[in-house]
Amino acid sequence: MIETFKHIQSSLEAMPHLLRLGRLFSETVLIEIDGNEFYLSFEKGHLVSVVEGPSRKTPWRFALRTDADSLNKFWQARPEPGFHDIFGLVKIGRGRIDGDILSLVKNLRFFKEVLTLARAKEELVA
């Protein structure tokens, strides 16, 4: 999984419109997959580090908690209903979002498009 996030990290650098959208976003996001923690630290829209947990001393702004099977489905080119969006994962009971949700919502397009950088098809699906 860490390789996927590293792929997102490098792909983001080639997406000037996303770097522009995220220019005010400097936060750490926790992605928890089957209980395994991954801390994604953003600085002005750049994903500057991806660190695998566990960690009790890394502060984070908001968290997406899900499972590997759901994320693999999320990253299909055309996911099945419910797996096509992070709020879909929440809706079907395969994901949970907590923490400062307003921070997520203010940067929602940015964050959702960053996550879909790992999607199988090249075309972005927000």
Place this chain on the structure above:
Amino acid sequence: MTIEPITGRYVTVTIDGAPRRIYFEEAGQGRPVLCLHTAGADTRQWRHLMNDAGITASNRLIAFDMPWHGKSLPPEGFETQEYLLTTEAYIETVLAVIDGLGLDRPVLAGCSMGGRIALQLAALHADKFSGFIAIEASDFQPAWYDIDWFHRPDAHGGEMGAALVSANISPYAPKTERWNTLWMFMQSGPGVFRGDLSFYTRDDSLIPRLPTIDTRRTPVHIIVGAYDLTCTPEDAARTAKAIPGATLAVMGELGHFPMSEHPEGFRPFFVEALEKMPRPTAKAA
């Protein structure tokens, strides 16, 4: 160069005792079909169907921007008002437009909150219509988000609203139409999406009215997309079941804005819906 057959005009009607200048578009001839846009958007959602000669050959499609939306201005004094749409105001607006345009028992086709009000009108004012096509429509949906997110001084409500509703668009939607659909939300006036959602997520008065709808007089056909997280196929099925005689179609590859996000995918479902609606007598415009 292409000049589309859609024409846009304005009609002034009285709503809540005051004049409102309403923008409307129309295309086609024959049976009138009044089309209602979703929350936070406008008439442009219907442009693909209005440009579809196969549909407009025998159907006169009319769509209007609700007050506060698109090219319809908010009421005088809006600058000190909090926009909160209500069932009563929505019904009054639709009926005022029908009267203002002189429409004789149109088919009413509404999407999302437009579908919700279509079902309210089916229960309360069926005599004004010949049938109802309720798209992404259900009895009631409490919000799975905080509607106040979309109207605050420190962030752009339209951009946040677009990012949220993108969750309701199918991955099968063509990229261009996905973004055209989202653009309308981005353009929505401050507080308008929130005010629409207040109606959509807080008013559950439709639930006890559903069994009173008489589909023998005015058929009700509900259409829902599998990728709609707001009004899911389960929500639509529950709603259809509560209306004696209502029919339901599930679109496997579409979302919450089918006529806008994926017009080609939606077309056969809309044609099927129109076929279920009665043809008016010759006196219809």
